[in-house]
Amino acid sequence: MTETATNPTLRELALAAGVSLKTASRVMNGEPYVAAATAERVHDAARRLGFRPNALARQFRSGARNTSVGLVTGDVANPFYARIARGAEMALRGHGVQLVSASSDEDEGRERTIVEDMLDRRFGALLVVSAGDDYGWLARERDRGVPVVFIDRAPASLPADSVVIDNAGGMEAAVDHLLDGGHRHVALVGDLTRLATHRERHDAFVAALARVPGTTASVRADSHDADAALAAVRDLLAERPAPTAFVTTNNRITVGALRAFADLTHPPALVGFDDFDLADVLKVSVVAHDPDEMGRLAAEVLLRRLAGDSSDYRRYVLPIRLVVRGSGERVPDLGR
Numbered sequence: 001m002t003e004t005a006t007n008p009t010l011r012e013l014a015l016a017a018g019v020s021l022k023t024a025s026r027v028m029n030g031e032p033y034v035a036a037a038t039a040e041r042v043h044d045a046a047r048r049l050g051f052r053p054n055a056l057a058r059q060f061r062s063g064a065r066n067t068s069v070g071l072v073t074g075d076v077a078n079p080f081y082a083r084i085a086r087g088a089e090m091a092l093r094g095h096g097v098q099l100v101s102a103s104s105d106e107d108e109g110r111e112r113t114i115v116e117d118m119l120d121r122r123f124g125a126l127l128v129v130s131a132g133d134d135y136g137w138l139a140r141e142r143d144r145g146v147p148v149v150f151i152d153r154a155p156a157s158l159p160a161d162s163v164v165i166d167n168a169g170g171m172e173a174a175v176d177h178l179l180d181g182g183h184r185h186v187a188l189v190g191d192l193t194r195l196a197t198h199r200e201r202h203d204a205f206v207a208a209l210a211r212v213p214g215t216t217a218s219v220r221a222d223s224h225d226a227d228a229a230l231a232a233v234r235d236l237l238a239e240r241p242a243p244t245a246f247v248t249t250n251n252r253i254t255v256g257a258l259r260a261f262a263d264l265t266h267p268p269a270l271v272g273f274d275d276f277d278l279a280d281v282l283k284v285s286v287v288a289h290d291p292d293e294m295g296r297l298a299a300e301v302l303l304r305r306l307a308g309d310s311s312d313y314r315r316y317v318l319p320i321r322l323v324v325r326g327s328g329e330r331v332p333d334l335g336r
Contacts, residue, residue: 069100072102074103
């Protein structure tokens with residue numbers, strides 16, 4: 001995106017006025033409890049610099065409607081992201097805010113193109129399921145007053161609000177459940193290694209097994225879809241000895257594992273991350289959470305920012321629960 005001297009950031013405004021970033025934000029948002037002289041100094045600096053607050057935030061606070069918020073997800077075909085979008089849309093709808101969704105296909109370059117296009121079209125706020133970690137390029141827009149809330153994956157490079165699930169707790173629950181069932185050789189089939197969710201779940205998997213002597217871990221990563229997961233699980237099943245239990249790190253990988261198990265008389269135990277349609281019918285044990293709630297909470301955080309909330313950024317961690325249905329309770333087949 002093209003940067004111009006006529007569109008300074010909130011941080012540049014604060015520096016020009018000689019105040020903190022939070023004070024500059026409070027003045028431009030019309031919040032109380034700012035000294036009149038300080039507020040005047042900030043307004044004078046804004047006039048000199050040609051500072052323009054976020055138009056959407058200004059319209060939102062004034063009660064205007066027909067506003068737009070962008071949602072960028074990893075894969076529009078994945079029901080997980082559809083439920084996030086549904087939760088966000090329901091929260092925004094009552095405030096006259098329109099949600100516009102696009103898919104990055106987990107491609108960092110495509111994601112940046114989509115975000116920059118939304119900003120060029122004057123979308124005043126963003127919900128992002130990140131495809132990578134480096135979001136320094138988004139800091140300037142955020143400092144100009146464009147609220148950004150990250151969903152499911154919090155970037156390491158940009159302080160921002162995020163709504164995530166308890167990845168470590170979920171993985172620990174899955175592994176402990178399999179260990180309690182007598183399994184000592186457990187395999188992990190994971191998503192793209194560059195994704196924060198994969199790294200958090202992988203690290204928790206390794207740590208959980210390391211706490212119990214005599215355990216063996218097998219790991220396959222970068223299984224981003226069901227076909228790749230199918231190949232990875234078959235590869236693991238060919239090991240000797242083969243794992244007696246599997247943990248899969250998302251719903252599509254779980255589907256791939258189920259396909260690999262389809263012709264086995266005694267399939268290994270399986271616990272998958274994310275619930276999915278027909279998992280109850282197929283009796284798949286899962287680490288479940290609520291994507292609708294994730295989208296709803298992220299949208300509510302965004303609405304508070306649009307309304308002028310300038311408090312410190314927060315990381316919201318949603319709970320998980322282990323749903324026992326049968327696949328995770330299979331006893332070890334030590335003959336494999």
